[in-house]
Amino acid sequence: MHNAKILLIDDEKSIVQLIEMVLRKEGFRHIYSAGTGQEALMLLAKHGADIILLDVMLPDLTGFELCPKIRELSDAHLIYLTARTSDLDVLTGFATGGDDYVTKPFNPLGIAARIKARLRRGVQSSIQRTEDTRNRYDFGAFVLDEYAGELLVNGDSVPCPAQAYQLLQFLCKNPNIVFSKSQLYDAVWGIGGVGDDNTVMVHIRKIRERIEPDPSEPRYLVTVRGLGYKLMKEKNG
Structure with missing residues (x-):
């Protein structure tokens, strides 16, 4: 039995x-559902x-409009479930505060697997923070x-979204x-699926916007064409 609280926000009752x-x-036992944005905010607050x-498509406002309001109340792992599949929609989902993006139709068992993987990652991260409390x-x-x-x-503290922080943390532990x-998706999110490339690319961009002097010409978090990404560190650094 899982103690995690799950909030479903969708006006399609069958889904x-x-x-x-x-x-x-x-x-999972603690499951709440809302058919509108306002109902969702009330349940989240309670x-x-x-x-x-x-x-994304709700009767009173869009998920893209609702997500920033949710972020004022919660840092819960947020997964968009939507029929909107364009690159712009995916990027908007992450830009508004989403952590993952799954397109309809989807396998509900896959959703359950993603949730379990996310919860395992959260526990592991908590244990790791306890064990590695002095790592810089x-x-x-x-x-x-x-x-x-x-x-x-x-020298200045820079806010970093949780998923981008965890991705950077993984890369810092495995430089060069x-x-x-x-x-990278498996290391941070825990399970593969549709839209994973977009998920990683968006969070790579979030990291670059924070650590790079010029994000368009990265010197630390570099792209290795045809292979992926690596975080550069000088041998004597």
Whole structure:
């Protein structure tokens, strides 16, 4: 049995019922559902959430409009579930505060697997922070301080979204190694699926916007054409 709280936000009752049925079979008990944005915000304020599944098209406002309001109340892992598949929609989903993007139609068992993987990653990250409380990864212009859970750029603390922080943390622990997009996705999000390339690319861009002097000409987090990405560190750094 899982103690995580899951909030489903979708006005298609058949989809909500299907996801809820599968999640309950998988051992989840604390599941709430909302058919409108306002209802979702009220449930979130009342119960909180660890995982949020959010449709883009809602009766009162779009998921893209709702997500920033959710972020004012919660840092829960947020997965967009939507029939909108264009690159612009995917990028908008991440830009508004989403952590993952799944397109309809989808396999509800796959959603359950993603949720379980995310929860496992959260537990592992918590354990790792306890075990590695003194680790600092110094790359000169920027430092990732695990003890403080903080990214420092030129000595200044820079806010970093949770998923981007975890991706940077993984790369800092494995400098000068090339990772494919699928390897990075598995390392941080825990399970593959549709839209994973976009997920990784968006979070790579978020990292570059924070650590690179010129994000369009990266010197730390570089692209290795045809292979993936690697975080560069001087041998004597």
